[in-house]
Amino acid sequence: MDPNQHVAVQLDRVARTYGHGSTEVTALREVSVAFRRGTFTAVMGPSGSGKSTLLQCAAGLDRPDSGQVIVDGVELGPLSEAKLTALRRERVGFVFQAFNLLSALSAEQNVGLPLRLAGRRPAAAQVRESLAQVGLAERGRHLPSQLSGGQQQRVAIARALITKPRVLFADEPTGALDSSSGREVLRLLRTLVDQQGQSTIMVTHDPVAAAYADTVLFLADGRVVDELTRPSAQAIAERMTRLETAA
C-alpha cells in the first residue's frame, strides 16, 4: 500500500530565500510537512514568518531553492513550466484575499473562466453546480458589483472549484470581509471539507478563522514550530501571542 495515499500535499525540506547579499531574506528554512487529504489546515504565524511563501511553494506558484514539493502524488521540481501550469490548472484551486473577479463578467461567466482558459467550453450545468455548491444558484446572472463582498468571495470559491481541484489553497480568504461575511465563507470552506472531502490549506492571521480548520500549523522565522489539532480560537490566539512576543 502506498504510504502517501492519504497525503494531498507534501513538503520535504523546502527552503526558499529571496534576494542576494545584504538584501537576502530566508523565508522558509527546510520546512517538512504533510497535509492530509480531505482535511482543512490553517497556516498561522507572525508577519514575515513565511506563510505566503509556504502556500506559494505548496501550490506550485513559486519554486523552492531546494527540497521537494509533492502535490497529489506528483513531484513538482522536475516539471517544465508548461507541465506545472497544467498541473495548477487541473489539480489545484486558489482563492485570495482580493476576489479577483472580472467586473464586466457575470458570476456564471467568472465561474466558467478556468475551463475557458483551459480551452474547454464550460457546460451550463457544470457552472450551475459550482454556484449551487456555494449557495449562489440564484445569482448566476449578477455582475460582481451587484453582489456583497461575501457573495463575491463565494463566486471566487465556485470558480476555484469548477475544475474539481484535488487541493484548494486560500490566502487570507476573509481578509477583505467583515466578520459576518467572513464567517459565511469559513462555514462554506468547512462544509466543503466535511461533505465533499475537499482538501483545503488556508493562510490566515485570524484565530477565529483558523479555528474552523482541523489542524493549525504555526510558522515562525521560516520554520514550522507547532501544530494544534482542532484548537479553540482562544488556544490559537494564546499560541500566537507567545510566538509574537518571542519574535
Ligand SMILES: Nc1ncnc2c1ncn2[C@@H]1O[C@H](COP(=O)(O)OP(=O)(O)OP(=O)(O)O)[C@@H](O)[C@H]1O
Ligand atoms: N518576492 C519577495 N522578495 C523579497 N522578499 C520577499 C518576497 N516575498 C517574501 N519575502 C520576504 O520573505 C519573508 C516571508 O514572507 P511571507 O510573505 O512568506 O510571510 P508571511 O508570513 O506570509 O507574512 P505576512 O503575514 O506579513 O503576509 C518576509 O521577510 C518577506 O519580506
